[in-house]
Amino acid sequence: MIANLLIGILIFGYAGWTIMRFVRKSKQGKCAVCSLNKRCNSVCNDPQSQGPKTFA
Amino acid sequence: MTLSELEKGLQARIIDLSNISPLVRRRLLDLGILEGSIIRLIHRLPLRGAFALEVNHQEFGLRYAEAKRIEVEVV
Amino acid sequence: MKSIALAGNPNTGKTSLFNMLTKSYEYVGNWTGVTVEKKIGKLKSGDAELIDLPGIYSLNPLSKDEGISINYLMNESPSTIINIVDGSLLERNLNLTIQLLEYGKPLLIGLNMVDIAKSRGIRIDQKKLARLLGVPVVPIIARTGSGCDEILEQLGQSASSSTFQIDYGEIIEEAISEIDDRLDADLPYHHRWLAIQFLEGNHVVKDKLSAWIPEKDLNEMYNRTEKKIKDTGESHTLPSYIYKVRNERIKSIIGEAVYVESKSATNWTEKIDRVLLNRFLGIPLFLAVMYLVFQFTFDWLGSPISDQLDGFLSGPASDGLTWLLTFCGASSFIKSVVLEGIISGVGGVLVFVPQIFILFFFISWLEDSGYMARIALLMDRLMSSVGLNGKAFIPMIIGFGCNVPGIMAARTIEHPKERLLTILLSPLMSCSARLTVYALFAAAFFNSHQSLIVLSLYVLSIVTALLLAKLFSSTFLKHEDQSAFVIELPPYRVPQWRILLRSTWEKGKGFVRKAGTFIFGGSVVIWLLSYAGPSGFDVEMNQSFLAIIGNAIALLFDPIGFGNWQAGASLLTGFLAKEVVVSTMNIIYMTPDDTALQGVLGQYFTSLQAYSFMAFTLLYVPCLATVAVIKKETMSKKWTWFSIVYALVIAYVISLVIYQGGRLLGFH
Ligand SMILES: Nc1nc2c(ncn2[C@@H]2O[C@H](COP(=O)(O)OP(=O)(O)OP(=O)(O)O)[C@@H](O)[C@H]2O)c(=O)[nH]1
């Protein structure tokens, strides 16, 4: 009985945690498949840099 | 003559780049290509496709439309 | 902590050196514009941060990735800059070096590719070069790591800035001192550098200057100086004049420090190009290469290994687990969640790991060989006819691995509208997660022609993207102004095993990790939804919540061939990540492994319906991570929503055509 409870809590707890983390990370644009951005947080993209301006 | 008329394998000197778009001119300058550079045609893709060219041991690609606007003289 | 930045021309080996000097691994490839964002790593010696930046040709940015580099260099002020210089193309590379010297930060030059230079008979006297430039020069081969210790040693010593200066001639010098006079003494930049960059037409610097000097005055000054230069007849524009003066200096430096022995080494690159860029063979060869890749990934190598893995997971692995659960005295609920939920869901995805790694291996090989830039060249004619740019093909090929880095790679496309178009269409590229769906269905329904069927889906994705590009670019993304297509064709390189394996692993490990985390969690939730219903737990599958949800949308899918609730539920969960489609199906059809699932699927789908389902999965919506990146890269909610909606519409239309058209033709 205790074992059942323990395994159940473990499985569902872990499942809930992974889903929450996945959705949170995906929303930030971190790639879940390729782990491209795993190290950088705010630093990998800076919002100030605008798109290209045409050189006249 | 223009770069687009250059024969495959031949070399030419660029004499005028003023007719190409500023964006392309700037990129060519980035690669160290400007009036006076010696350019060689390596390949020409069919149907007025892109050109593969060489300047100073460096290969690069360019569109037909752009090559048509570059004045060169064969050396 | 001290921060050290890596700056230099594209494709000169910055990231290769970064990987050698830090514990981290970043993306290396043989074309220009591999790195498109800042990457931070800790030096192995532990006392400083190293920042890898996108490649730049000058300090005046054209494309977004260049903007990121230059913004970093100007605003974050690293304590030292390591300038990586391609020794085989010294003349061009020194143009940036001089701008960095003028910038005035402590500089260290890493003279890279000395192996290539040597093979071309170029010998560089680095001591002389160092003396002429006034900064240390360290010869390195970033690919093998030779010279890295010297770099670290130099970094340890106290760095000082160079006093290198070029006399740009009376007219320019006058303009420089005029600007100098109008600037406050305590600016964080050298006035001289600001002035030179401004006169060169650097719009970032101009924006900065306008904080101190009114824009009107700046324009007036610029025009006045340009006119004076024109009158001398030396040059048409200020930027080209400054470039010329600088270039003369570079030539004299090279004249002193570089010796060229004429050496007639075989030019392999040109020989290979003669075949790969052949007028008639070029594009067929590219298609043949792709076909071979799929043959390896599926028929020849991938599927046999996958089958073995499948056998192991459904046999010994799940038997062992069953025994273990019984031994622990687990209840039927626990047994069910483990065996029918987790094993089916996670195992169903894990069996495709071999195929995915093989595909990544070949993509890495393409990336490091130098062929990518040639593909862009070959495709430019076709791409430009639909309003795109040959360079857009590179993001698309990267997208075959994962759409997220593919979309980011679009940063190197200079023209804003072409870039936006590339971002919007990249999600149509069939990423490795979708491969699991094809692998499953192709094996179940088209066993004898698996790679051909899969190849057809890849072709479908590209053709759809091109047609939509034409549609979008001739309607709301119209642009008249000239786009730019100038692409460097780097020398071919034989990829190193070490780099290939590392790069394959780095791409593939995320897939494995995801199976252990999110797919695990998702499987549990999906299982729970299929286990519970309005009437309680352990209900008939058809009475479960999952069936109710699936049924709600099943009607919509009827015209395109799969109006059952199972398909509806799988597609719905697949929005989070496309592999989940496979997990869900495994759980719904309650099969222990993919072989069994393939048998069961035959009862629910016909071949035609299966193909329609694959096409729909390919196109229907970008996954959650991709949507987030689209939002970040376009910085627009509107375009993000657009990318979701148009994908749904086009997926539906194409599946409808496939299914109804196929039926008319007598397929079933
Ligand atoms: N032969 C040779 N090849 C090198 C050397 N250093 C790097 N390479 C190769 O050059 C290519 C480019 O390397 P990267 O490290 O990706 O270059 P990068 O400067 O980061 O390029 P971007 O990110 O595009 O700016 C890769 O194929 C490397 O294997 C070297 O010293 N010798």
Ligand SMILES: [Mg+2]
């Ligand atoms: Mg790089």
